[in-house]
Amino acid sequence: MNKSIRPSSINGIKRLAKDIKISRSIPHHKALDEAARAASFQNFRHALKQLQSKRQLHTLYLTVYWSDRDERSIGRETISVELESAFSAVCSRSEIREVRGLHSVRLVADDHLVFDLLASSQKSAREMLLKSVRTIIFMEATGLRPLRKLHATYPQKTQANKPPSQDHPTHWYDPSSGQAVLVYEPYGGSVSPEKDESWRNAHNWHLRRSAWSGMYFPGRCPLFVATDASKGFDVDSLMDRIDALSSRSENNDWRDWTGISVPDHETFFSPLAKSSQDRRRAKAKSTIYRMSSSKTIPYGVEERRPNSVMLLQSHKELGVLIKAVLESRYPYIPFAASRRLDIVRSTLENWMCAEHRFSRNSNDINPIDVYYSNVHEALPTESCLHLPTNNIESLVLAKEMVQIAYNDCAPRREITHKIEGAIRAIKRHS
Template sequence: MDTDKLPNIDHSTDWVDPDNGQFVLIDEPYGNVPDDAERTDWATRNGWQLEKASWPGMYRPYDCDLYVGIDTRSGYDLDALMVKINATPEPAVSENWTGESSSSWETFLSPMAKTKQDERRARCKGMIYPSPSKATVPYNYNPGCSRRRPVGELGIDGHVQAGRVIKAVMSSQFAPGGVYSRLNSLRSDLEDWLSLEIGRGQLEGPEFFEVYYTRTDEDQARQRALTSANDLVATLRDLTRMLKSAYPDCAPLRQQLRRIEMSVSIIEKVR
């Protein structure tokens, strides 16, 4: 473990003041996640100054907090920098976006493109734009994006239940090592699906991470209820039925179901 690392650091970026070459650390963890006392101790121990900005930040503004850190031995005026940062205009978010977006991916044509042949030449050859199908949608509509997820929604409560099952099985004494890696990949993808299914403000910061990663009292109770390998198999079968009822048959769903089925197979072999 790296004991010199800033505790609870997340979404950090490195900056350099062009006027004097001063290194500035920007850290943007989710709100209410960092242990401020632990971070203060770290700053004191390492000779750093760490300040929290009132400006909403760059990474998920209003969900994350922005911290600025410098090495105090440099003599750099952090207070002056904080004044500039806090005076920065509020960042644009989806709710107040005033631009114009289009999913049609129209090709830009120069005014010099006078003929149909000019227009054909202007179009990029081999460029593939993702589009939805009856059963799947792309993660985003950027050219070249190949990741897809099923249409439909498991719902927040469904994801909470799925996360509870996955965390309980992963932590169970009856789960062989190969189960952990497969369910870890499963929950990573399901968390991605969750983030794309919910609207802004429905789950934020710690509540979002709690679904698939943070162990709660309910998670621990669910784990204690799994008293045998048979219990693990049964609860994973329930998870399969849950996913099948929420999403249509498609390649992204089948990939997740294979991870569950392989986990079941490993448990049954060891059992």
């Protein structure tokens, strides 16, 4: 270690502590104190107190709008969190959708996140915001980023090797080392320490329980960290950063609200929303009244569907075609095709539910059975229909049924393009 090094920031002290820990083989907390003394502080706690009082914090605002049909009331909830860096340094725009708790969020200004999803009540809105805040402070404290390749966080890169107690998982990676990290938060009563320990030994992985209350459900779901132990990753340092969050004052109960509550949908503008474009973006999509056009009808938060209706019987027959193809996926249907068809049937199910009313108190079919469940069990009458001799013919027929039932518009074209893409994938695979 170079004794002339005198770090002047918390991050600099942490970097020096990492070198000290490796060179002297001492615990991480002792290395932090040594690095702090090298920076002319009494210890790490003293450095934190002195440097944090001088640093400029970045305020991030989060906003959710809500509408409670039972109470016939609406409102807006906004909360703020202080970060050491701008939010863009913690999570990029493209990564936001990969983070649980932030998937329906937009960065509308450098200091403002807005949920486009309309919460069903004030309680739900506050819970959404508190969970998002916990996730953001976790990301800032650890430096971890969301990982798109979820299987990489498991031994041998297969979800079949998941920890026995896993529930509510999130998948991360450390940008400096590339190490994949699994975080999961099961309900306390479902944790099996013996099975987890056996799993850890069998795969040579780190498995640690944090002292922090966690992101998903504080007080009910303990937080566990699992990562490969064979690659020399400094899991002790990671756990120190997570455990340190337990000393941070948190508001985890929606009833102990410290944010801003407004009994209407008046748009909240953050201090950095300066341009007219910033102010337009600040409006949640769920609060914008959208009109039907000659070709499409709005539904959901920002989706649109064709301004026409497919008969329920046609939906049933189309569902049989798609399910028959998907259920023959191994070894005939490649992943590229099944992924597109999953999007197709999910969208068609949404359209069907918007087009037709289903009553739980009558003998109506369960709408989920139309495009999901086993092809031979859910709709026995339709499953007896004459099916084409191969999957490509089935998808060609499915595409024709969509084109016949719906008027030409962008939503219909998106569906037919997905079906055409599935057909091309199957042809390449055959």
